[in-house]
Amino acid sequence: MRMRFIAAAAAVVLTAVASPAYAIDQSKGKPGFCPSATGVTVVVDFQDLGGTTIVRCFPSASRGTGLDALKGAGFQIAGVQRWGEGFICRVENRPSAVEIVPAQGKQNYRELCIDTPPGSAYWSYWHAGNNCPWVYSQWGIKNRDFIPGGFEGWSFSLNKTAKTNPQPRIAAVRPGAEGRTCNATEEPKPTTNDPNEQQQPQPNTPPGADNGGGDGDPPAAEPPPAPATSAALPLPRPRNSASPTAANPALSVAFTGGEQAEDVNKVLRRQSGASPYAPWVAGAAVVLLAAASWWIARQRRRARKA
C-alpha cells in the first residue's frame, strides 16, 4: 500500500516536473530600454541591497498585467508562499534566502518568501508613462495593466516610509523619445478593499499603433473616450501635460540589461549547497527503505505463522 503510494507520488513528480529549468530568460525580453512604443520597459533597482540596476524590455504588442511584464522581460521572480505571484518577494533572487537584510526592528532578517514581507524591507512597485514621473502603484501586480510604451519599476524599499519610498533611479524616458510630453493617464485608485479587484481597461493608445517613431500621442486636450465597461468609474483624467515630467535621464544611475546576470537556478544551487547527487540519494533511500519495510513485514508474517 505504502509502496504503491510512494510510487504514485514519484510518478506525479516525474510527469509534472519533466520540463527543464530555464536559464535567466535571455530568451524572454530584450536587454535595455524598449526601442519603440511597442512593449514596456521594466526597471529593477536594487537600491540599498546593492547591485547594478537592470533595465529590460518586454516587447509585447498585446495587453498584459504588471506580472506579465516582469516575467516577460525575463526577470526571475518569486512570490510569497501565502499569496503566490500576487506578492513578489524576490526579484532576480534578491533578497535571497541566505542574505541578511538589515531591516529595522528585525534582527538578522532573512526573506524566506513564506508570508508577506515586512514594511521595512520589500519590493515596491512603480509605473510610469514615457517621459512621466514614476508613480507608486496603488494596484497589485496582477490587478493592473502595464502602460504600452511606458515603464514598470521595481525598487527595493529598505527602512523607508510611505513618504520616502525610493523610486527607481532610472528616468522613465525611452532613448530617442525624449522631449515628448507625458501623456499617461492617471490611474484610478482601487475602489474596494478586495485584493482581487481588477483594474478597468484603460483607454490607452492601442498597442502597436505606431512603429517606432512616434509615441502615438492622442490629442492632449480631448479627454479619452470612456470605455464601455467602466461606466461606474470616474473618467480617468489626462494629466496636465505641462507640469509632470520625468527626471533628467542624465541623472539616472548606471544600468545593465542583465546580460551578465547568472541563471537564478544556478545561483540557488550554489547558495543552498545543494548537491546534484542528493536527490538521487534521497530517491534511492526511499526505495531502499520501502524494500526493507516489505522484507521485514514478510519476515515477521512468516515468524508469526511458524
Next chain:
Amino acid sequence: MGSTWFLPRDLHPAAWWVWALGLATAASRTTNPWLLGLIVAVASLVVIARRGEAPWALAFRLYLVLAGFIVTMRVLFRIIFGGAEGSTIILRLPEIPLPAWAAGIRLFGAVSAESVLGGFYDGLRLATMVVCLGAANALANPKRLLKAMPAALYEVGTAVTVALSVFPQLAESVLRVRRARKLRGGTGKGVRALRGIVIPILADALDRSLLLAASMDSRGYGRAGVATTRARAATGVLMIVGLLGVCVGVYATLDGSTPRYLATPVLVAGLVIAVLGFRAAGRRVHRTRYRPDRWLLAEIVVAASGVAVAVVMFGTSRVDPTNLNPSLITLSWPLLSWPPLIGVLIGVTPALLAPPPLELEKAPA
C-alpha cells in the same frame, strides 16, 4: 548490557511519542518532496519493524490511506478552484462563470503544473505529519502512556489518551466486525452491507465507552477527594486556560508564518498557568503505580533520534532555508542539500536499535 539490549520488551510510550513528534516537527518545516517522502518512508519502516500485535498497531495502514486522501484532496482543490498560478498550463478545463458576489473564486479553467505541484507539496507536508502521528499511535501503547502520566496530569491525560486512541480503537472495531461478518458468511454489498458494518461499530464504540467509564469510576478516576467545589473549579479553569495557551504557543512556535507575539509569550504564560493548575490538582490526588515503565538507554536513543531530526531541520531552516521550500516559479526538480537529508535518515535509528516488541503469544496476559 549487550545481551539484554535486544530482549523483547515494550518501549516507554513517551519515547515513541518524542521520536514521532520530532519527525512531525521536521516535516512541518519543509515542503521539499524529497525530504517529506523520506520521512514517510522512515516512519513506515520503523513502524513495520517495531510495532507490536496490539489492535492500535494495525491502524497504521489507515493513517497511510488518510495521508493519500489528504494529498489527493489538496491537488483536486487546486484543480477545481483555479490552478493557473504559473505559466506551464497542463490542462485546459472550461471555466464555470460565477455571479459577481463570488468574485475572487474561480471554478475550473486552466490548470498549471505549478499550481498542482504547489498543492501536492503542501498536501504532502500535512500528510507526512499525519503519518508521523499514526506511527506514534501504532508504536506507543496508549494504556501504558496513561499509566506513565504524572499524578497532576491524570485528568487531562485521561481525556487526551481517550481522544488519541479513538481512531485505533475504531480501526480495531472495523476489523472485528468485518471478521465476524465474514465468519457468518455475510457477503452483502452496497448500502445494506454498510449498515451491517456501521451500526455494530457504533454500538461497539458506545459499549466500550460505557465499559471504560465504569472501569475508570471503579478505579477512583474523577475522585474529588477533600477539595471544595470552588477549589476544583479554579483548578479546572487554570488547567484549561493553561493548556490552551500551550497549544497556541506550540503551534505558533512550530509554524513560521504565525505572528511572533503568539509564540514564546503565549507559550510561557500558558506553561506557567498550566503548572499552577497541575500543582493545585496534584496536591489532592495521590496515586501509586504498579511496575512503572522505566526510562532506559534504549528509550533515550529512540527519543534522541527523533529530536535530532527536528534539530537538524530547525538548524537548516535557520542557516540555509533555500531548499526547504522549493520554488515553484520556474518548474524544476526540487533541489536538495546534504544536511537535511542526513538529518532525516537519523530518524531510522529505532528500526535498528530499539528492542523488538513483545510477540502476542509470549506477552503476559
